[in-house]
Amino acid sequence: MAPRPDHTSLFAHRSEEFRPSPVRAVFEIAMRPGIISLAGGNPDMSVLPHDVVAAMSARILAERGPEVLQYGSGAGIGRLPGLVVELMRLQGAETTPDTIQITAGSQAGLDLVTKLFCDPGDVVVAEGPTYVGALGVFGSYEVEVAHVDVDDDGLDPEAVAGRIDGLRAAGRSVKFVYTIPNFHNPTGVTLTEERRRRLVEVCADRGVLILEDDPYALLGFDRAHRLPSLYSLDPGTVIHLGSFSKIFSPGLRVGWIAAAPAVRARLQIAAEAVTIHPSVLGQELAAEYVASEHWRPALDRAVDLYRARCAAMMTALERFMPEGVRWTRPAGGFFTWLDLDPALDHGDLLGRAIGHGVVLVPGGACYADGRASTSLRLAYSAASPEDITEGVRRVGEMLRD
Amino acid sequence: MAPRPDHTSLFAHRSEEFRPSPVRAVFEIAMRPGIISLAGGNPDMSVLPHDVVAAMSARILAERGPEVLQYGSGAGIGRLPGLVVELMRLQGAETTPDTIQITAGSQAGLDLVTKLFCDPGDVVVAEGPTYVGALGVFGSYEVEVAHVDVDDDGLDPEAVAGRIDGLRAAGRSVKFVYTIPNFHNPTGVTLTEERRRRLVEVCADRGVLILEDDPYALLGFDRAHRLPSLYSLDPGTVIHLGSFSKIFSPGLRVGWIAAAPAVRARLQIAAEAVTIHPSVLGQELAAEYVASEHWRPALDRAVDLYRARCAAMMTALERFMPEGVRWTRPAGGFFTWLDLDPALDHGDLLGRAIGHGVVLVPGGACYADGRASTSLRLAYSAASPEDITEGVRRVGEMLRD
Numbered sequence: 115m116a117p118r119p120d121h122t123s124l125f126a127h128r129s130e131e132f133r134p135s136p137v138r139a140v141f142e143i144a145m146r147p148g149i150i151s152l153a154g155g156n157p158d159m160s161v162l163p164h165d166v167v168a169a170m171s172a173r174i175l176a177e178r179g180p181e182v183l184q185y186g187s188g189a190g191i192g193r194l195p196g197l198v199v200e201l202m203r204l205q206g207a208e209t210t211p212d213t214i215q216i217t218a219g220s221q222a223g224l225d226l227v228t229k230l231f232c233d234p235g236d237v238v239v240a241e242g243p244t245y246v247g248a249l250g251v252f253g254s255y256e257v258e259v260a261h262v263d264v265d266d267d268g269l270d271p272e273a274v275a276g277r278i279d280g281l282r283a284a285g286r287s288v289k290f291v292y293t294i295p296n297f298h299n300p301t302g303v304t305l306t307e308e309r310r311r312r313l314v315e316v317c318a319d320r321g322v323l324i325l326e327d328d329p330y331a332l333l334g335f336d337r338a339h340r341l342p343s344l345y346s347l348d349p350g351t352v353i354h355l356g357s358f359s360k361i362f363s364p365g366l367r368v369g370w371i372a373a374a375p376a377v378r379a380r381l382q383i384a385a386e387a388v389t390i391h392p393s394v395l396g397q398e399l400a401a402e403y404v405a406s407e408h409w410r411p412a413l414d415r416a417v418d419l420y421r422a423r424c425a426a427m428m429t430a431l432e433r434f435m436p437e438g439v440r441w442t443r444p445a446g447g448f449f450t451w452l453d454l455d456p457a458l459d460h461g462d463l464l465g466r467a468i469g470h471g472v473v474l475v476p477g478g479a480c481y482a483d484g485r486a487s488t489s490l491r492l493a494y495s496a497a498s499p500e501d502i503t504e505g506v507r508r509v510g511e512m513l514r515d
Numbered sequence: 516m517a518p519r520p521d522h523t524s525l526f527a528h529r530s531e532e533f534r535p536s537p538v539r540a541v542f543e544i545a546m547r548p549g550i551i552s553l554a555g556g557n558p559d560m561s562v563l564p565h566d567v568v569a570a571m572s573a574r575i576l577a578e579r580g581p582e583v584l585q586y587g588s589g590a591g592i593g594r595l596p597g598l599v600v601e602l603m604r605l606q607g608a609e610t611t612p613d614t615i616q617i618t619a620g621s622q623a624g625l626d627l628v629t630k631l632f633c634d635p636g637d638v639v640v641a642e643g644p645t646y647v648g649a650l651g652v653f654g655s656y657e658v659e660v661a662h663v664d665v666d667d668d669g670l671d672p673e674a675v676a677g678r679i680d681g682l683r684a685a686g687r688s689v690k691f692v693y694t695i696p697n698f699h700n701p702t703g704v705t706l707t708e709e710r711r712r713r714l715v716e717v718c719a720d721r722g723v724l725i726l727e728d729d730p731y732a733l734l735g736f737d738r739a740h741r742l743p744s745l746y747s748l749d750p751g752t753v754i755h756l757g758s759f760s761k762i763f764s765p766g767l768r769v770g771w772i773a774a775a776p777a778v779r780a781r782l783q784i785a786a787e788a789v790t791i792h793p794s795v796l797g798q799e800l801a802a803e804y805v806a807s808e809h810w811r812p813a814l815d816r817a818v819d820l821y822r823a824r825c826a827a828m829m830t831a832l833e834r835f836m837p838e839g840v841r842w843t844r845p846a847g848g849f850f851t852w853l854d855l856d857p858a859l860d861h862g863d864l865l866g867r868a869i870g871h872g873v874v875l876v877p878g879g880a881c882y883a884d885g886r887a888s889t890s891l892r893l894a895y896s897a898a899s900p901e902d903i904t905e906g907v908r909r910v911g912e913m914l915r916d
Contacts, residue, residue, distance in 0.1 A: 121754075121778045124690055124724060126634045132784040156586055164580030171796075172573035179565030183764035185557055218619055218768070218790050225789045229655070233527045250788035254630070289525055323525060363584035365795035367619070377522045383533040387651035388626045389619050393794040394766035395572075 128234075131253030140464065144473045150505035153473040155299060155448045156496040157360050161415040163408050167399065170406075174398045186394040188386040190216025190370075194401050198356065198370045201404070205331045207346035207354070213372045215381045218392040220329055220357035220369035224251050226384050227325055227353055227371065231289045232257045237281050238325075240292040241269055243451070243480030243489070245299045245327065248292060252482070259482035260288075266442060268305030269293055271312040278320050290323035290353070295344055297330040297447025300480050300491035304445050307341050314348040329357040329369075332413065334446035335421040345372055353377065358400045360448075361413055366396035420448065426499035427492065427506060434510030448495035451477070454513065456488045463487045466515070472508040529635075532654030541865065545874045551906035554874040556700060556849045557897040558761050562816040564809050571803045575796065587795040589787040591617025591771075595802050599757065599771045602805070606732045608747035608755070614773045616782045619793040621730055621758035621770035625652050627785050628726055628754055628772065632690045633658045638682050639726075641693040642670055644852070644881030644890070646700045646728065649693060653883070660883035661689075667843060669706030670694055672713040679721050691724035691754070696745055698731040698848025701881050701892035705846050708742050715749040730758040730770075733814065735847035736822040746773055754778065759801045761849075762814055767797035821849065827900035828893065828907060835911030849896035852878070855914065857889045864888045867916070873909040 144151035195211035234256035242261025295305040345354035357369040438455030463476040477489030545552035596612035618624040635657035643662025696706040746755035758770040839856030864877040878890030
């Protein structure tokens with residue numbers, strides 16, 4: 115008789131990527147009393163008209179319960195793609211509903227695009243550093259990440275071109291450039307308009323797609339100034355990921371992909387194999403809320419909060435950071451990024467921060483190679499100005515230790 | 516200058532599996548006026564107390580909106596694993612909350628388990644025929660499906676043993692046996708208790724897992740008679756998939772996996788990379804509803820409906836089927852399966868059925884090799900007894916043509 119099955123010995127090769135990351139622990143630690151969290155990129159939910167949302171939900175279920183609680187369409191509920199087209203118009207992108215695939219959040223969109231395009235061993239070019247959750251996706255499909263450093267203006271298109279050419283010369287298959295052009299997670303920087311135009315050119319010339327992850331598009335501090343999305347510059351080269359998480363609610367898990375119709379159709383089939391369809395109630399609620407007169411004022415209130423919190427963080431950084439620390443000055447979104455003195459050994463940044471009563475995301479978590487941290491991400495989106503000031507003071511204290 | 520990117524030429528190898536299936540078209544055709552659908556396995560939503568559900572949703576959002584609309588935990592909302600443990604107790608399985616991973620529906624559970632365990636080229640043993648949606652998942656991970664025929668008592672454990680041994684002798688890696696033991700989709704048959712005990716033995720002896728997909732567990736027509744889940748017989752060998760779709764609502768997309776804690780932890784990390792977490796509102800609503808006094812009576816009403824509809828279908832089959840057609844006699848669930856006269860050429864069963872004003876699932880869709888249809892699935896869950904009678908009459912007419 116053979117031994118009883120040892121589940122873990124049966125795991126697939128990709129399971130190596132499903133390991134607890136040091137960042138996961140952060141969010142539990144952040145709940146401890148006395149700890150100030152500058153870690154999580156949570157939107158502020160206090161700005162929402164909760165009684166209005168509750169009434170919308172009740173009306174949807176009372177009037178159309180049998181339909182809303184039943185299985186839905188894999189493409190999304192009927193009215194949502196049209197509404198997304200209007201949202202994308204606010205970002206300067208003209209498109210049509212047949213390009214829109216509704217997803218169970220933007221993370222699911224990232225998963226599906228990677229699943230559809232990437233074989234094991236393929237390479238994705240991404241900002242260095244990049245979104246932690248994207249590294250989880252790329253790892254789960256055994257895709258290699260080639261980082262290109264960002265500066266205060268985002269990705270350098272010539273560096274991207276050089277990287278793609280170099281990888282190809284080495285026989286590697288580069289499927290797409292993954293980028294967050296607006297108020298980048300984790301660095302907070304924004305790709306300039308000139309670089310946007312050049313980046314799509316560089317990629318189009320090389321037959322490489324761009325995967326534009328744009329959850330913060332409408333969270334710019336200066337409402338009068340909005341840069342064109344990469345998708346709006348060249349929808350033939352760009353697949354766009356959008357999300358209701360930062361403009362309404364992350365808990366409902368509703369987002370979208372904008373892609374050429376032939377790609378969208380395949381993404382739908384891939385999506386149906388994973389979740390059949392996103393929550394119908396979540397989609398109905400997102401559609402109803404964003405189409406209502408409540409949406410825009412609440413979003414404006416949220417952006418006002420983020421602007422004030424960012425200002426509080428900038429002031430505190432000026433006041434409390436030791437010599438040799440540089441940080442980014444975001445024009446929107448949730449994050450700033452600190453480059454520490456590389457000549458010093460910063461040790462376990464997260465552990466040390468917790469010792470000082472503050473949590474943050476150590477920079478190493480945002481690189482595929484998990485390099486040693488001489489950088490860190492601070493989020494200002496979900497903390498009060500007072501907590502931000504005290505939290506940054508603690509970070510300064512830790513860095514001086 | 517290289518040509519502009521041709522998206523489809525960049526697709527991954529697995530994209531071959533993301534092709535429209537003939538069954539997808541069925542559900543749009545089913546909406547045409549005059550067509551009777553015996554195709555979709557939809558639960559009946561008319562039995563739900565919709566005003567109660569609407570009020571629950573409003574209360575959850577009004578009282579805890581900032582928490583429910585915010586990001587949630589990747590493990591699921593706090594109270595749900597404990598509630599799932601109680602549901603599993605109704606199925607005779609004793610387990611603990613640390614074995615429960617909440618998923619964005621049971622389909623997502625199937626996707627995650629396959630993703631965690633299966634490398635391309637691995638083999639999954641499954642009923643022949645099996646759930647169409649499972650074939651989509653296995654295909655998307657380039658996993659081969661080895662069918663073992665079912666009879667009126669479900670899978671034959673000795674045939675499964677022989678199949679596993681044969682595959683191994685041929686150098687193949689068999690990761691798990693995928694089975695739907697209760698009121699099987701698509702055949703409607705139920706695995707006998709004796710075979711359940713032997714199946715877990717056969718798999719445990721060989722170090723092969725069982726993936727038990729059990730969405731219909733509580734939909735037996737005879738409430739006094741419930742067979743033990745495979746999980747309850749040997750939780751060390753079995754991973755269990757459960758769902759709120761058939762006992763409450765499929766539209767909310769909430770289900771669960773029960774697995775050894777070390778496996779559950781990895782599944783959570785894999786799940787977070789795909790969707791971060793299932794809809795918090797969906798989970799809250801499922802928890803509140805199933806814990807309420809409304810749940811059990813509505814489920815009883817639903818089962819009464821399904822029992823009556825199944826009886827109507829059995830009567831109609833007796834009356835309208837030509838010689839040489841055999842069908843299963845379900846003890847619960849949504850489906851019956853017809854084996855047609857294999858000596859005849861049945862052609863395009865779906866196309867012919869539509870010509871007769873009825874839609875159904877052609878049997879070939881339920882095999883990984885897409886074999887020619889000499890069988891078909893009829894669902895009685897979502898049609899009135901009158902429509903069932905008329906629909907079956909049309910199927911009979913078609914088969915006589």
